[in-house]
Amino acid sequence: MPIEIENLNHTYKEGTPFARQALFNISLRIDDGEFIGLIGPSQSGKSTLSQYFNALFIPKSGRVFIDGKDTADRKTDLVQIRFEVGYVFQNPEHQLFKTTVGEDIAFGPTRQKCSPEEIEERIREAMELVGLDYETFFERDIFALSGGQKKRAAIAGVLACRPKVLILDGITAGLDPRGRKEILNVVKKLHQEKKITVILISHSMDDVARLVDRIITMDQGKIVDDGPTRKVLSRVDRLQQIGLEPPQVIEIMQQLREKGFTVPTGVLNIKEAVSEIVKMLNTPGGEQSWN
Amino acid sequence: MEYLIEFKEATYTYKSSFVDPVQALKQIDLRVKRGEFLAIIGPNGSGKSTLARHFNGLLTPTTGEVLIRGISTASSDPEQLKAIRRQVGMVFQNPDNQLISSIVEEDVAFGPENLGVPPKEIRRRVNHALAALNIFKYRRESISHLSEGQKQLVAIAGVLAMKPDCIVLDEPTALLDPFGRRQVLESLKKLNREEGIAVVFITHFMSEAVHFKRVAVMDQGEIKSDGPPDDIFTRTALLKAAGLDIPVSAQLAEELKGKGFPMAPGILHVEELVNSLCQLKSKI
Ligand SMILES: Nc1ncnc2c1ncn2[C@@H]1O[C@H](COP(=O)(O)OP(=O)(O)OP(=O)(O)O)[C@@H](O)[C@H]1O
Ligand SMILES: Nc1ncnc2c1ncn2[C@@H]1O[C@H](COP(=O)(O)OP(=O)(O)OP(=O)(O)O)[C@@H](O)[C@H]1O
Ligand SMILES: [Mg+2]
Ligand SMILES: [Mg+2]
Numbered sequence: 001m002p003i004e005i006e007n008l009n010h011t012y013k014e015g016t017p018f019a020r021q022a023l024f025n026i027s028l029r030i031d032d033g034e035f036i037g038l039i040g041p042s043q044s045g046k047s048t049l050s051q052y053f054n055a056l057f058i059p060k061s062g063r064v065f066i067d068g069k070d071t072a073d074r075k076t077d078l079v080q081i082r083f084e085v086g087y088v089f090q091n092p093e094h095q096l097f098k099t100t101v102g103e104d105i106a107f108g109p110t111r112q113k114c115s116p117e118e119i120e121e122r123i124r125e126a127m128e129l130v131g132l133d134y135e136t137f138f139e140r141d142i143f144a145l146s147g148g149q150k151k152r153a154a155i156a157g158v159l160a161c162r163p164k165v166l167i168l169d170g171i172t173a174g175l176d177p178r179g180r181k182e183i184l185n186v187v188k189k190l191h192q193e194k195k196i197t198v199i200l201i202s203h204s205m206d207d208v209a210r211l212v213d214r215i216i217t218m219d220q221g222k223i224v225d226d227g228p229t230r231k232v233l234s235r236v237d238r239l240q241q242i243g244l245e246p247p248q249v250i251e252i253m254q255q256l257r258e259k260g261f262t263v264p265t266g267v268l269n270i271k272e273a274v275s276e277i278v279k280m281l282n283t284p285g286g287e288q289s290w291n
Numbered sequence: 292m293e294y295l296i297e298f299k300e301a302t303y304t305y306k307s308s309f310v311d312p313v314q315a316l317k318q319i320d321l322r323v324k325r326g327e328f329l330a331i332i333g334p335n336g337s338g339k340s341t342l343a344r345h346f347n348g349l350l351t352p353t354t355g356e357v358l359i360r361g362i363s364t365a366s367s368d369p370e371q372l373k374a375i376r377r378q379v380g381m382v383f384q385n386p387d388n389q390l391i392s393s394i395v396e397e398d399v400a401f402g403p404e405n406l407g408v409p410p411k412e413i414r415r416r417v418n419h420a421l422a423a424l425n426i427f428k429y430r431r432e433s434i435s436h437l438s439e440g441q442k443q444l445v446a447i448a449g450v451l452a453m454k455p456d457c458i459v460l461d462e463p464t465a466l467l468d469p470f471g472r473r474q475v476l477e478s479l480k481k482l483n484r485e486e487g488i489a490v491v492f493i494t495h496f497m498s499e500a501v502h503f504k505r506v507a508v509m510d511q512g513e514i515k516s517d518g519p520p521d522d523i524f525t526r527t528a529l530l531k532a533a534g535l536d537i538p539v540s541a542q543l544a545e546e547l548k549g550k551g552f553p554m555a556p557g558i559l560h561v562e563e564l565v566n567s568l569c570q571l572k573s574k575i
Contacts, residue, residue, distance in 0.1 A: 091385060093387070144307070146336045147462065147465075174335075176335045176534055176535070177495060179335055203472075256565055259565060270542055281568075281572060
């Protein structure tokens, strides 16, 4: 289910003295099976824009088509869209509203009219995917979870709906490094095996660099860059201009260049960086660079 | 000597009608001195937030004790408890649970107002805190207009305005962008350096923890190790066992060492890695 946005504007508190425009004339297209990173400084409009991707917001100015259906059209089944486009909120407290972990994860599949056996199976699967032990946590009250455990429960609730498009808003916030890696690997696997579309909204350039194929950069309610990962991330000046930092591996290469070494800056992970540094160390002389 | 904060064999077990008991802290012994700059890291559910809530008596230990400047957080004297709350400020993971007023500067003024600080002094403190966090221009804004990141800055400003001896921050940067994170870290460094405020900072970002003078690693309700960052982050086995990350520069240095290059020991920061590579290259 492709997502198409045409000339979208969004204003919070429209018509009041507190009105604030958060999106300006956004147009973009997301195709099936893409793995996209949506980056940008705080309050650049990432969360606002992505709430149009699953029809939580309906456009007043501009148009949004999900799977070819206009979300502003009354005949469009918005409930169905919200199951198929799963949204993991930045803040899990906005997402968890049932009493126990089990009930919360069951909520989506129940509304999707799954059989009790299927619901049970999906809960077990989702809890396993996010690293929450079934025996320990199935009956646990939501309020009796740690921050990262809440985040995991929220992600499980969305995965249990088996969405075709997955929006992860600030997924890494609150997860420990192992959990972050494991859950992102799960997402990557779902993307590769089930061909789901993933939109990763993240402040971690290292994660974005490692995972996504395309990056959309936002600043002050506008799209300021959109292209293949390596290209967008190696435009270091442009990132820094809007207050973002390149991934650390790129920063290291950048600093080596400033010291006069001939190394490329467009590396995306540690493996690539090591191989370039080894190449540099093994090249005799090679200190001066004229390019 | 008198410690600012002292945990003595403290344990904590969550008990309530609807949940089986969960022992979140086992035998914690921890001492924090004046002006310390301490980061606490550890996996989800390891007990960091539970520990944090003991620093100002929001929770009191099930067994053992926690002393703030020698006074037990389990004291029954309300004046002493009030003093403890004033001495140790808290900033939580989720700013929404912390913000009370609807306008930014009113929220920041809330704490000092409650302490009975005179209005002129409140104005001075509020302006100082807002400026320190670079949110002065939002002072008249409604908090509901702010994004998550900005809300967290307001929450931190609110604590700063109370002028505490120690600030405990539970993942204050989890929702911030890189710029906001750097701002928070820099402001905390400055407060620590210039005003001598002790900082206890819980984070999942190893890139932040390396900036602290002392790092404690929690796992399964215990403090598994505690020391300066160049010591902690070079104990790769320990970090891996706790599922924690090794800083990127340290990982790169380790990989290069594995390939036979004599890298300098204890590399944590980008500059250190780059310098070591420069030295290496000049020798080749
Ligand atoms: N409920 C709201 N009411 C009014 N204004 C809002 C609301 N939510 C967001 N805004 C404003 O809209 C703009 C965009 O915010 P948004 O939350 O989309 O940014 P973001 O890129 O997701 O930021 P962050 O990285 O901090 O999550 C900001 O100026 C913000 O203050
Ligand atoms: N109110 C509660 N009742 C019962 N158990 C709880 C409660 N709050 C937390 N726990 C449990 O206590 C343990 C420690 O939780 P705590 O919130 O201190 O972890 P944490 O290290 O802060 O984790 P995170 O990194 O996810 O924030 C966890 O196993 C958690 O499930
Ligand atoms: Mg957001
Ligand atoms: Mg916590």
